[in-house]
Amino acid sequence: MSEFIAVTPENLNENTFELIGKDWMLITAGDEKNYNTMTASWGGTGVLWNEPVSFIFIRPQRYTFEFTEKNGLFTLSFFDETYRSALRFCGSKSGRDFDKAAETGLTPVHEDGLTYFAEAKLVVVCEKLYAQDLAAEGFIDKSIIDKNYPNNDFHRMYVGKIVKCLKKA
Numbered sequence: 001m002s003e004f005i006a007v008t009p010e011n012l013n014e015n016t017f018e019l020i021g022k023d024w025m026l027i028t029a030g031d032e033k034n035y036n037t038m039t040a041s042w043g044g045t046g047v048l049w050n051e052p053v054s055f056i057f058i059r060p061q062r063y064t065f066e067f068t069e070k071n072g073l074f075t076l077s078f079f080d081e082t083y084r085s086a087l088r089f090c091g092s093k094s095g096r097d098f099d100k101a102a103e104t105g106l107t108p109v110h111e112d113g114l115t116y117f118a119e120a121k122l123v124v125v126c127e128k129l130y131a132q133d134l135a136a137e138g139f140i141d142k143s144i145i146d147k148n149y150p151n152n153d154f155h156r157m158y159v160g161k162i163v164k165c166l167k168k169a
């Protein structure tokens, strides 16, 4: 397994439509004592308040939600196609019921109060800046509510400042 090298967000040179929307990512929060991870394919990266940021969206019933709430940092881990089945597992089973690392063979790396995965090709470390639930009154296109929130389980949006990017050479 090759080593990670640090790159600046501006030098990532990634198409995040592909990376997040098609390849998917693992959102992970917590430390060596307790952490959880889940697959996500909604979110983005960009610039806000003059900072490089990520945007992620987590429904309140996810076990991962408890960890993104409790911790100041979260990581986004991106993988090559080899790990698709691992991401499927982490996106369909809950950490309440399974040790996702043990089940998938992914290797958690814990450092400085955060967790990411050794098999990732890219890791983006984010510090929470802002969190707020999406709200029915905010939707201009109300059809999105019927399609996505029949149970009123609106995502919580987190804006995270990108503090570190680790890429495999």
Ligand SMILES: Cc1cc2nc3c(=O)[nH]c(=O)nc-3n(C[C@H](O)[C@H](O)[C@H](O)COP(=O)(O)O)c2cc1C
Pocket: 024, 036, 037, 038, 039, 040, 041, 042, 043, 057, 058, 059, 061, 062, 063, 064, 065, 087, 088, 090, 091, 092, 093, 094, 095, 096, 155
């Ligand atoms: C491709 C894919 C994308 C997903 N994207 C999201 C997402 O952006 N936000 C979310 O809350 N759940 C998303 N999920 C669902 C969670 O990954 C899933 O409910 C997972 O089992 C939650 O695990 P947890 O309870 O251990 O947190 C996605 C699932 C898949 C398969």
